[in-house]
Amino acid sequence: MSEIWIDRHRERLDAAVAASAARTYFSAFEASPSPGPSGAAARRTGTAAFRSWLDEEFPLATPGADGTVATERSPFGFDLRVRYPRVTDIETLLAPRRGARAWRDAGPDGRVGVCMQILDRLYDRGFEIASAVRHTSGQPFGVAFSSSVANTLDRSLEALAWSWQAQSRVAPTAVWTRPGDGGGGMEKTYTVIPRGTSLVIGSDVFPTWNAWPALFASLAAGNRVVVQPHPSAVLPLAITVQVCQEVLAEAGFDVGLVTLAVGDHADHLHEQLAVRPEVRIIDFTGSASFCNWLEERAGQAVLFTDSPGVNSVILDSTDDFGALCGHLARSLALCTGQMSTAPQNLLVPRDGIETDEGLKSPREVADGLAAAFDRLLSDDESAVEILGALASPAVLEFVESASKEGEVLIASRRVTHPMYADAEVHTPVLVGLQAVDADVYSGENLGAVCYLVETADTEESIALFYLMASRHGAVSASVYSTSPAVVDEVRDVALDVGVALSENLLDQVYVNTVSAFSDFYGAGASPASGATFLDAAFVAPRFRIAQSRRPV
Structure with a gap:
């Protein structure tokens, strides 16, 4: 047979x-x-x-x-x-x-x-x-x-x-x-x-x-x-x-x-x-x-x-701020950030990022994400089909503890499921931190939490990406920049630390998306990935x- x-x-x-x-x-x-x-x-x-x-x-x-x-x-x-x-x-x-x-x-x-x-x-x-x-x-x-x-x-x-x-x-x-x-x-x-x-x-x-x-x-x-x-x-x-x-x-x-x-x-x-x-x-x-x-x-x-390790997103500049925020919002919301490929740290220069809408400060980046979350998740019935439910009570406990570690830029809210009244469905929380708060943003993330980390400039963002990935590993990383030199530098660093990199994703392919027969998931060259x-x-x-x- x-x-x-x-x-x-x-x-x-x-x-x-x-x-x-x-x-x-x-x-x-x-x-x-x-x-x-x-x-x-x-x-x-x-x-x-x-x-x-x-x-x-x-x-x-x-x-x-x-x-x-x-x-x-x-x-x-x-x-x-x-x-x-x-x-x-x-x-x-x-x-x-x-x-x-x-x-x-x-x-x-x-x-x-x-x-x-x-x-x-x-x-x-x-x-x-x-x-x-x-x-x-x-x-x-x-x-x-x-x-x-x-x-x-x-x-x-x-x-x-x-x-x-x-x-x-x-x-x-x-x-x-x-x-x-x-x-x-x-x-x-x-x-x-x-x-x-x-x-x-x-x-x-x-x-x-x-x-x-x-x-x-x-x-x-x-x-x-x-x-x-x-x-x-x-x-x-x-x-x-x-x-x-x-x-x-x-x-x-x-x-x-x-x-x-x-x-x-x-x-x-x-x-x-x-x-x-x-x-x-x-x-x-x-x-x-x-x-x-x-x-x-x-x-x-x-x-x-x-x-998962510590997955980073380096924000330097973009020619479509609205699409960037919408893209990141969906990447963070899908399965409430419990996917191993979900972003954990958004690294944003203190002086802001250049966009098609002008210079955007870290606070304005957070506001853009909040508006994108509102568009994506305001209707509970459709939101539950993006968020799903929290896999365990430990995730909710993690959300509550992480919210006390910095400034809550986007609060988590409970979503009412139309069929299951007791379902634990929650939107992710975005917590604002500084570069010196590495003990917080380098820890293991159970999901539903993302950190916006203010850095001195893009060079420090890249240095933090290298440091986090080399010490703790990462499954994914992203960079948003209109500068080919910045993208090339981040790509070289990603190769150095053995992490899959996504560059300027704005359309239907998300950092969470892993395509069989094309994408290699985990390089086996990172502390987070032995295979x-x-x-x-x-x-x-x-x-x-x-x-x-x-x-x-």
Whole structure:
């Protein structure tokens, strides 16, 4: 069956391989959540499928589980009460699988064929998964579908393309003879072997976005994968594991090659699993503190970690002040700034920035942003589809504490959701600081907070960008300037610190936007980013090549 599937998906795989090299536009999965009447019907069906899980026991068998656990509460104000197998015996969970050899022997074509079939099945359940993402992480439904399903499937396909290329680079067999030797030579066999058990630790804010590419990169390389969701966002990854196991069974492989491991908040299951000697690969995107914890304690594993770091926007000058403010307002408001690519620090010279409307002081920049927020978010019904809900109470606590650290230039307000009265929907707060307040604006940002930092001039803004990114890392950076010399200088600094740079964005592409097959997310060269989505370094460490040889 796996050989049939690789043939069925060969055209798409070849297109993905070509796109990952050319870096031009390519997408294999429709990103619109409702493309016509059939899409609207599919959304209703997917929403109903999501609701059918509520108050029920999720049907997955997990080795090492005893009893069940329910840990999820929707940021829109209700408990999901989905019950999952609770892992209590890690020895049993991580015990070797009898089907591991068969999965290894399937080879790159067989494994990638199965994985591509899984991608199609996940897309078939895309509206159900998007609803699960929405009600565990607070994402607006449009973002949950386009980003956490369609774009993430494209990223997963990209991982498969890179992995398939890397594994297929070496011929499986060769006959070796030495010129001038009278002997018969040697016959050699080269086999891709897995590195070991792969642990994928889920995020509460974007549970699928890092987990799916990691899962498929490891699975395609022959590794068994243990998926350990954040206790607040289990359902999207439970559905994922269910689909993986269904396809593995259809192809005749051990369903335990992909396993869900769920614990209570107090169990700290992710910490228990991360230090186990059986775990040889760990993927995690989330807090810098846990990334550091992994680096200090999980030395037995290859780590692929990513945290937001300190994302900066350097404001120097612009020829369209209104568009700049509108663009930044949407970048800050989308998912209430909880995206890892969201801007954190707006660096503005004390004497202001030159614009098409004249010189704008830092206060006038804040006023321009406030007016843009009013245009974007004044209507609650449409605002909730941009902001989403706060992923956890900790974000609201962070908003309240950050508001006491400086001058509140734009206050956060609670938005009334038209369907969910208890939803925690809030607009971001903009806090004014000075350059000397580095202890505030260099800290980890949970979302919904942005700082406007007054600097002496653009040179100091660039210096602060370099300092923050080199010490704390960053996932994204932006510069607005009509001076080519300033843009060139910022671009050089971004290369020095390994941070993706956006220059003078004013239209439909936002700093938050990350396009599969074109944009590299995280350069793997920053303190905040130990991996890149996606390049050869993301897939190659997940396997090795072993050889056997014999006389001809």
